[in-house]
Amino acid sequence: MSFNTFGRVFRFTTWGESHGPALGAVVDGCPPGLALSEGDIQPFLDKRRPGQSRFTTQRQEPDQVRILSGVFEGRTTGTPIALHIDNVDQRSKDYSEVAKAYRPGHADYAYDAKYGFRDYRGGGRSSARETAARVAAGAVARLVIPEVTILAWVEAIGGDAIDPANFDAAEIGNNPFFCPDAEAAKRWEALVDGARKAGSSLGAVIACEASGVPAGWGAPLYAKLDSELAAACMSINAVKGVEIGDGFAAAALTGERNADAMRPGNDGRPVFLANHAGGIAGGISTGQPVRVRVAFKPTSSILTPVETVTREGEATEIMTKGRHDPCVGIRGVPVVEAMVALVLADQKLLHRAQTG
Numbered sequence: 320m321s322f323n324t325f326g327r328v329f330r331f332t333t334w335g336e337s338h339g340p341a342l343g344a345v346v347d348g349c350p351p352g353l354a355l356s357e358g359d360i361q362p363f364l365d366k367r368r369p370g371q372s373r374f375t376t377q378r379q380e381p382d383q384v385r386i387l388s389g390v391f392e393g394r395t396t397g398t399p400i401a402l403h404i405d406n407v408d409q410r411s412k413d414y415s416e417v418a419k420a421y422r423p424g425h426a427d428y429a430y431d432a433k434y435g436f437r438d439y440r441g442g443g444r445s446s447a448r449e450t451a452a453r454v455a456a457g458a459v460a461r462l463v464i465p466e467v468t469i470l471a472w473v474e475a476i477g478g479d480a481i482d483p484a485n486f487d488a489a490e491i492g493n494n495p496f497f498c499p500d501a502e503a504a505k506r507w508e509a510l511v512d513g514a515r516k517a518g519s520s521l522g523a524v525i526a527c528e529a530s531g532v533p534a535g536w537g538a539p540l541y542a543k544l545d546s547e548l549a550a551a552c553m554s555i556n557a558v559k560g561v562e563i564g565d566g567f568a569a570a571a572l573t574g575e576r577n578a579d580a581m582r583p584g585n586d587g588r589p590v591f592l593a594n595h596a597g598g599i600a601g602g603i604s605t606g607q608p609v610r611v612r613v614a615f616k617p618t619s620s621i622l623t624p625v626e627t628v629t630r631e632g633e634a635t636e637i638m639t640k641g642r643h644d645p646c647v648g649i650r651g652v653p654v655v656e657a658m659v660a661l662v663l664a665d666q667k668l669l670h671r672a673q674t675g
């Protein structure tokens with residue numbers, strides 16, 4: 320009933336709030352015998368960590384992970400792996416306004432309507448601090464699928480998209496936006512700075528590609544690989560849209576243009592001439608790269624006053640002070656990668672369980 324757990328065979332549960340002492344994940348169902356240390360997890364947390372540029376929140380969290388269980392002599396034992404991350408830079412006084420009135424676009428009103436009681440400090444459980452736990456769990460998932468390479472990047476900010484002709488994977492780590500187009504990254508500096516200084520915020524589109532996924536992972540109908548990926552990515556805070564392959568654009572294509580034509584390959588497997596399907600057909604991977612696009616809405620905590628109501632139902636305006644991401648999609652990149660890894664690890668184990 321409480322829905323803090325995701326996955327079927329490779330399962331993880333996250334726990335913790337923004338201003339609590341710590342947060343973390345428990346990964347259950349991980350195969351035994353995998354080499355695992357904090358060093359396998361930390362680089363991914365470092366990518367998501369706040370305060371690394373002026374384009375993200377200035378909250379300073381080292382996000383150092385500790386493995387509390389499930390590992391003996393450097394290898395997974397098959398028992399639950401508890402991952403622990405301290406919160407060290409809370410500033411709860413910034414949230415006195417949020418205690419009294421609801422931020423439109425954030426979870427404040429909905430949490431009150433459901434539970435009648437909420438931890439408003441930093442957004443409590445609805446804070447994206449929770450995504451650190453997903454990223455830690457995702458790093459463990461990657462060890463289950465060494466045959467798969469997962470790469471995500473920002474494709475557009477505030478409606479300004481990269482030029483696909485400029486795509487250079489090596490650029491993604493060279494700028495604060497995870498942007499594969501050096502020219503777009505330059506433009507985005509002014510764009511995001513402008514939004515931040517104006518007390519506003521911007522949305523973003525993240526693209527993610529998983530290559531090396533063999534044909535056969537996933538399931539027909541009620542656990543389609545498409546729907547598992549959509550559920551995983553849609554569960555990320557601030558995500559409002561997920562597309563697989565061409566997604567909505569496929570609806571504008573004709574059948575012959577949308578078809579991923581096939582030719583015989585040398586190894587008995589077909590060679591595909593296109594990948595409109597995003598590497599999935601009938602809910603099952605085809606062996607082509609799995610492609611997902613994720614739309615993040617603009618941050619709702621902004622310095623521009625917005626009309627709202629108090630907890631008592633009186634009209635007021637709210638202007639959210641404190642430290643916030645001017646574009647949450649930027650730090651969403653490692654989170655999307657983690658969720659894709661978690662789904663694929665689960666699907667690999669499910670495929671093995673059914674087909675041997």
Ligand SMILES: Cc1cc2nc3c(=O)[nH]c(=O)nc-3n(C[C@H](O)[C@H](O)[C@H](O)COP(=O)(O)O)c2cc1C
Nearest residue numbers: 425426445446447556557619620643644647650651
């Ligand atoms: C990496 C990341 C960072 C975020 N940072 C902020 C933030 O600084 N301020 C904020 O208001 N929302 C932030 N969010 C979004 C909220 O957590 C989210 O909007 C809120 O939980 C409401 O959920 P919903 O947008 O999915 O409806 C962030 C989301 C992500 C993924």
